[in-house]
Amino acid sequence: MSHLKLFVATLKRHGTKLLEKQDIAGRVFSHGQRYASSGTSEPFLSGSNSNYVEEMYYAWLENPKSVHKSWDLFFRNANAGQAYDPHLPDQLERKASFLQSHGLAQTPGKAEKVVEDHLAVQSLIRAYQIRGHHVAQLDPLGILDADLDSFVPSDLITTIDKLGFYGLHESDLDKVFQLPTTTFIGGNENSLSLRDIIKRLENTYCQHIGLEFMFINDVEQCQWIRQKFETPGVMKFTNEEKRTLLARLVRSMRFEDFLARKWSSEKRFGLEGCEVMIPALKTIIDKSSEMGIEYVIMGMPHRGRLNVLANVIRKELEQIFCQFDPKLEAADEGSGDVKYHLGMYHERINRATNKKITLSLMANPSHLEAVDPVVQGKTKAEQFYRGDTAGKKVMSILLHGDAAFAGQGVVYETFHLSDLPSYTTNGTIHVVVNNQIGFTTDPRMARSSPYPTDVARVVNAPIFHVNADDPEAVMYVCSVAAEWRNTFNKDVVVDLVCYRRRGHNEMDEPMFTQPLMYKQIHKQVPVLKKYADKLIADGTVTLQEFEEEIAKYDRICEEAYTRSKDNKILHIKHWLDSPWPGFFNMDGEPKSMSCPPTGISEDLLTHIGNVASSVPVKDFKIHAGLSRILKARLEMTKNRVVDWALAEYMAFGSFLKEGIHVRLSGQDVERGTFSHRHHVLHDQEVDKRTCVPMNHLWEQQAPYTVCNSSLSEYGVLGMSRG
Known part of the structure; x- marks a missing residue:
């Protein structure tokens, strides 16, 4: 791979022709200013294109026959440590049959053109994956394009002159190109003619389904979606x-x-x-x-x-x-x-x-x-x-x-x-x-x-x-x-x-x-x-x-x-969308709204107060200021006095004792807006190590969930209600 990286570094000086002349992946459309990409002027085999070369290289290492012959020749020379020659005349002469089959015999520069064309096809495929949804036939009425982007024209490649965006021409339509691993349009085939590539891309991305997914950062997820929609014949029903x-x-x-x-x-x-x-x-x-x-x-x-x-x-x-x-x-x-x-x-x-x-x-x-x-x-x-x-x-x-x-x-x-x-x-x-x-x-x-x-x-x-x-x-x-x-x-x-x-x-x-x-x-x-x-x-x-x-x-x-x-x-x-058991009696009438006794013993309240004033986890160092708060809380428990925070603690703890789960949700609820609650303790020496004392009240108790929310009010309130 070190030879390949050296080649890529050298190629940066020679390969600006394709991507400096056309807006390959960044500007597929003549008026698509909104979608301009920083990759527009990348030199040949640098930036995102070097990723493509590495992708082809690993495919070649696994199976040299899985890539186009031009790539096979390129990587053999790279691994042999040969210096880069953009025209590769010696190699072309030794591969006469290969050159003749591709019309390259005794024509300096054509080997580079083969590589450039493959990169152009890669960019063409990517353009459909990114923006094909803009030209998909989505509106049943045939009036709108289903989006409001007036800068995007009504097609990608519908006329031959559109190929000029990629440095390709009508004469290239029947040429066979190696497919990258970022597409599944080939099915079981590793290569297709340019004509078939365009046809399959249009069938996938420009018909009645428009796919938006290329903004997702996860490669596995993008590949999953490509495979689900690009693989030929996937949308068949019995x-x-x-x-x-x-x-x-x-x-x-x-x-x-x-x-x-x-x-x-x-x-x-x-x-x-x-x-x-x-x-x-x-x-x-x-x-x-x-x-x-x-x-x-x-x-x-x-x-x-x-x-x-x-x-x-x-x-x-x-x-x-x-x-x-x-x-x-x-x-x-x-x-x-x-x-x-x-x-x-x-x-x-x-x-x-x-x-x-x-x-x-x-x-x-x-x-x-x-x-x-x-x-x-x-x-x-x-x-x-x-x-x-x-x-x-x-x-x-x-x-x-x-x-x-x-x-x-x-x-x-x-x-x-x-x-x-x-x-x-x-x-x-x-x-x-x-x-x-x-x-x-x-x-x-x-x-x-x-x-x-x-x-x-x-x-x-x-x-x-x-x-x-x-x-x-x-x-x-x-x-x-x-x-x-x-x-x-x-x-x-x-x-x-x-x-x-x-x-x-x-x-x-x-x-x-x-x-x-x-x-x-x-x-x-x-x-x-x-x-x-x-x-x-x-x-x-x-x-x-x-x-x-x-x-x-x-x-x-x-x-x-x-x-x-x-x-x-x-x-x-x-x-009722939530028919709670026992909400109605056998006669269909609501149960009595009388409230059962809710009092608990002083011993239970004292126990809850003691736990609320402690750190029930060994080797857990809390902030010195919090130690003073917990000490004051313990004194209140001994003196049979409560403040708001301790009363809340005892109320929640009594629910947990009865097996009733408590979830406290909202902005800053773990510590409390006024630094009064402290239901989640943070270790001062171990990053992200926390302790929730209320989950240590009894061996057999309901769990307590306390969680800070996003800075949302309407949404979090609705979720708590649900």
């Missing part, structure tokens, strides 16, 4: 999977149609235009259940909530339909809410895996995104009580609207909790229903970032944009998202680029403010018909089977509607 997808689309769309027929003048915030969200959620749940998840906690806004309750949670349809009857009164205590704010909890068997699954959809008020940290808090609590520290049994899914995802600060706060040790839930799957409008506000007026999902980049969460009118692409993306979360325990975003067929609600007139968009929407063929026509055309299903599936679900809805007419009362207990 006929049975296609039929299941069609059936789920039928349920999603026919449910909305049924509500529109029965309650045409009612607000319900329907899902029309993004019906694919239902099979998308079911795919995430199916895949997660397959990997061991037992409990999924979800939060979402109002749009599509009734459909999720009916077709994902599988709430009894008659109970949903009862919510449309204004004459029904609640039979039990508690306050209700409008039907598109309600949540619930349900245990059932997942038919795809034949495993038990528990689903909880949190109730959500009109305060958009307020439910996000609450879901995270509930998920964290469930993981704690189940001993699921790795998040392999309990997970969360959050659904968002595009305008709220970009506009609400609590989204940012919640993301910043995702990797904090005491707040992480080991990854959340975010699904954005991106209907490209916020009530009446166009995207260009609703955000400053190109995408509504850009907030997720701050925590290195990959973002998968997908055209919602391509159901199979959506299902594949959702399956990969579930695998990502299970593999890396990190957040991931699925951006469903769709449209809103009606107004903000069913009474709203969208033509007032978006006339051109809604002219196109009125002409738009529903996704169910598109997909059904496709499956009928390829013989996966017949027209009769499709019509029978529709009739079957319509019949289910009609029968449930008939049963709903028999209900005379509503039951609040049926709409």
Whole structure:
């Protein structure tokens, strides 16, 4: 390797031609000033390009035949310790057959051109990986590019002259190039023609899926994503999977149609235009259940909530339909809410895996995104009580609207909790229903970032944009998202680029403010018909089977509607997202609110006070000032006197004695804002060594969790509430 490094150092003087003339990886587009890279003027085989040479070198060490012949020749000379000659005339003469096959015989400088061309192809591949999402066909309406970046043109390589950015030409299209290890477009092949390379890159990055992941710093994670999407043939579905997808689309769309027929003048915030969200959620749940998840906690806004309750949670349809009857009164205590704010909890068997699954959809008020940290808090609590520290049994899914995802600060706060040790839930799957409008506000007026999902980049969460009118692409993306979360325990975003067929609600007139968009929407063929026509055309299903599936679900809805007419009362207990055991008695009435005795003996209080005044760990040196505080605390205990901090300590300790876990969360709570609490002691001589005395009260006690939070108020409050 020392010979190679010497060669690289020498090559810095000779190889500026390619990267000084073109903006290889930094400026793929003629107007892409926003994406200019500091690597634009890097000399040949220096900087990031030297990394590429080292990559090829290690591949050559493992198997010389795995790299192009030009690299094989180059590295043989390097290992032999030969001085660098950019024209390599002696070597070229000895490799006559190689030179003739590449048109290099007796042509000084052509060997360097071969290496330069390979680097150019590497840069071309990287350009698609970084910015291919900007030209992906994401908008089902064909109006927008799904981002707001006006500097990015509509393509990467669609005309031959575009190759000039890389110093390549039309004559290079059929040349075969060695593929770097940072791409999987070759499948089992190590090299491809330039024509095939471009075609495969366009199929991966410029169709109905747009991938944003190259900002992630972890190489393993980037390679994982590349392999999932670049490998040829990965997005294939069996006929049975296609039929299941069609059936789920039928349920999603026919449910909305049924509500529109029965309650045409009612607000319900329907899902029309993004019906694919239902099979998308079911795919995430199916895949997660397959990997061991037992409990999924979800939060979402109002749009599509009734459909999720009916077709994902599988709430009894008659109970949903009862919510449309204004004459029904609640039979039990508690306050209700409008039907598109309600949540619930349900245990059932997942038919795809034949495993038990528990689903909880949190109730959500009109305060958009307020439910996000609450879901995270509930998920964290469930993981704690189940001993699921790795998040392999309990997970969360959050659904968002595009305008709220970009506009609400609590989204940012919640993301910043995702990797904090005491707040992480080991990854959340975010699904954005991106209907490209916020009530009446166009995207260009609703955000400053190109995408509504850009907030997720701050925590290195990959973002998968997908055209919602391509159901199979959506299902594949959702399956990969579930695998990502299970593999890396990190957040991931699925951006469903769709449209809103009606107004903000069913009474709203969208033509007032978006006339051109809604002219196109009125002409738009529903996704169910598109997909059904496709499956009928390829013989996966017949027209009769499709019509029978529709009739079957319509019949289910009609029968449930008939049963709903028999209900005379509503039951609040049926709409609880956290049905605590014993919350209701056998008669369905709330238990008495009388408070049981809470006093404890003086001996227990004295014991707690003594521990609160000590350091229960050997060889642990605390700050001298803290020693005085603990000494004063001990004197108060002896004198049967308490201050606020000691009273708090005794109250918490009494809970722990009874087996009740206590979690204290917030800004600076470990020490206390006024330096009064000191629930976490820090060793003055050993870095990061700490002690929590309250976890040393008794051998058999509940654990005590005390954790400083990020400088967030709304988000941390919501998580604590959850």
